[in-house]
Amino acid sequence: MVKNEIVKRAKNAGMFSVQIDSTQDISANDQCAIAFRYVVGDRAKERLVRLVNVNNSSDKCLHSLLQNSLAEIGLTLSQCIGDSFDGAANMSGVYSGLQALMKAARPSHIHTWCYAHVLHLVISDASSECVAAINLFGLLNEMCLVFNDSYKRMKVWEEHMQTKTGNKKRLRLERIGQTRWSSRCRALRKLLGNYADQSSELFSDFLIILQDVSEATDFKGSVRYEAHKLGENLRKFETILMAFIFIRIFEIIIPVSDYLQTPGLDIMQAWRMINKATESIEKISRDFNDIYETACGFVVRANYKLEVKIFVPNSFSISTSRSSRSAPEHITDKKKIFEVLYHNTVIDAVLSSI
Incomplete structure (x- = not known):
């Protein structure tokens, strides 16, 4: 129910940005968190929508994972206007990183290197x-x-x-x-x-x-x-x-x-x-x-x-x-x-x- 409400609000906003990061859990599985950032009225909202087990952290596999995750809830990458990732090459690479693949779907897509990761x-x-x-x-x-x-x-x-x-x-x-x-x-x-x-x-x-x-x-x-x-x-x-x-x-x-x-x-x-x-x-x-x-x-x-x-x-x-x-x-x-x-x-x- 909570997830459906988040998706509904992201759809009503007409556009959203995405944040993705992964880390190993206690059982040594790589868990990827996918979060949306969208606007409701004059307030920006940031919500976690999915936690996915990752077997391959290459840019193409992460792109496919994100694309499939969005399709399951009725959204597409063309609605994603921006992203915030860490500085790893597979995420933020200019030519072959995940953000480059996302720009291919929407040329005006804006990539932001998460400054908390910079610090x-x-x-x-x-x-x-x-x-x-x-x-x-x-x-x-x-x-x-x-x-x-x-x-x-x-x-x-x-x-x-x-x-x-x-x-x-x-x-x-x-x-x-x-x-x-x-x-x-x-x-x-x-x-x-x-x-x-x-x-x-x-x-x-x-x-x-x-x-x-x-x-x-x-x-x-x-x-x-x-x-x-x-x-x-x-x-x-x-x-x-x-x-x-x-x-x-x-x-x-x-x-x-x-x-x-x-x-x-x-x-x-x-x-x-x-x-x-x-x-x-x-x-x-x-x-x-x-x-x-x-x-x-x-x-x-x-x-x-x-x-x-x-x-x-x-x-x-x-x-x-x-x-x-x-x-x-x-x-x-x-x-x-x-x-x-x-x-x-x-x-x-x-x-x-x-």
Whole structure:
């Protein structure tokens, strides 16, 4: 009944656009979601109409799947005036992608590369641009697993948080998802707080618990060793610096991403927000000193709570990135090398992708 009403409204509108995306479900089947976007009165409506199992994700097979799905409900591709897909070649290819095949049915057909997917690629690229970024998000995932995958360790965490807050509310790190880049933002902000205000941080709590686990004789040696190594890596000043680099970026991009997923969004407002976000990132693109001072201030406050202190080093541990890039030979200061190789590299990756 609901599906019939959606189809009826799309027909009455006389035209519609389509959104298609697929992902694997828990049983490893590729499920394709087909959604319509149409206008009722002066309001744009976006509705899911079908979920289809996909055995072949080539452009021609997806085109046939869409065509057959529309025919089953009495619609044709000639009524489809536009689409919004991700940037994959099989979907958005100019000459052989699904959108090119749809244009053949209606030459005035308008293709839009979903900007929410663009932002996903922006963060994905930046998160894997250098070794320090890869290590940071790998560390967050390991910290999530070390507690969430063991009721015994989780009990230690809950008892600590109950002592601190007076309740048993489970404050956990979120597992980093491959397709939900916003999970990286939530995990970082839960760990360190906001860029300007870190009062809600759980960083020191994690370090305290990791130290307790590493010293507890009722845990296996392998668990104690893992907790010790996680604590060591989390306590590194380079880890904290890289985390604040990404928190600063996320706080600019997240509002744009949220708005782009708002029903009935204003297209012009969306573009204004995208342009403003780009300008904001350009403005901070070489402002590493502010991040450095923020990280130093965070360390000072965290050290009041910690038995094993965090030290702001005179020199940094610099690892080469995947592309083996190196700083110019005339730069010898380790802080400046960190800025050039890591901070500037990540910011430039965001600006080139957005």
